[in-house]
Amino acid sequence: MPTEVSFAEFLQTVPERRQAESAELITMMKTISGKEPVMWGPSIIGFGSQQYRYDSGREGDMPQLSFSPRKSAIAIYFSEGFEHYGTELKELGKHRSSVSCLYVNKLADIDAAVLEAMVKKSWTIANASAKPRTVEEYIAQVPANAREQFLALRSLVRSIVPDLHHVLSYGIVGYKADPKKRALVFISGIKDHVGIYPVPHDDELRKELAPHIRGKGSLWFELDGELPEDLITKVVQELT
Structure with missing residues (x-):
């Protein structure tokens, strides 16, 4: 859930290199989404909001775009998974991925234009599936x-x-x-x-x-x- 914590205050707690990389991602995601960055939980910076519902019946809210500047790697979230990104992942550069999370050791390891294209696609997918509530x-x-x-x-x-x-x-x-x-x-x-x-x-x-x-x-x-x-x-x- 979104919190009242300032993302700027949170970034003061992460390594200096991660602060600079976070600033790049914030600019990218804010430009694409038109949304302001908001803290979700203790360490995720998110943009926009959408509802989710699992097969188990569990449901709630999550950001439409988000990332977490972890010490070991930057985690960039793609809630829709990676089935739409076969070509992009081949061209992205050095990374790891799980079911819905892209891990990057440092942004310099990847192609910024490819990442931006992926984030734009993710935003489009999120909004195509999300019905407006306001x-x-x-x-x-x-x-x-x-x-x-x-x-x-x-x-x-x-x-x-x-x-x-x-x-x-x-x-x-x-x-x-x-x-x-x-x-x-x-x-x-x-x-x-x-x-x-x-x-x-x-x-x-x-x-x-x-x-x-x-x-x-x-x-x-x-x-x-x-x-x-x-x-x-x-x-x-x-x-x-």
Whole structure:
């Protein structure tokens, strides 16, 4: 479990060489994940959080990316195992591995670019299998190419209805007037568009929305253009 201990304080307790190597790994993992480093237990520095469940029924939380600067070797954790990394392990350099842990005597022994590619793949795998539990986790999982547009849409909706509660609902972001009731409007970020749900019933407004309506209940806005703020304002006001 994550602790309140500062990772910076922890690093003061490890050898100087490990401090420098840890700084490199922290920069790499923070850049890839967009998460701040947090201590998990007494000696693991982790980024992000995901749930695990063993066949035995045991379950809990663990970091999505993590490492431990041990005296004998740096341990870098890959919770998904190494079946996805056959080529990378051949090109990595001097290392040992167990079921889900990569051991490196010193970072200078391995190819930094290969390790970075492995960590990026691990982050992708972790997020593909982990369902978001909060609005923040959902935002982190919005595809990178759609995130700017999604954040712009989110900011616009919040400016239109600042008093509504924003929550994770049905796996996307919803806005509620009453926390105990169903959300009134939903937004999402997908690889090729951002969306608003549902489509208002007003006939005149639906005519304006026609180019954006997909299926029976969703509005799509492409990523390569500016959001039609006036139109979206009408939609949100009608739904709320």
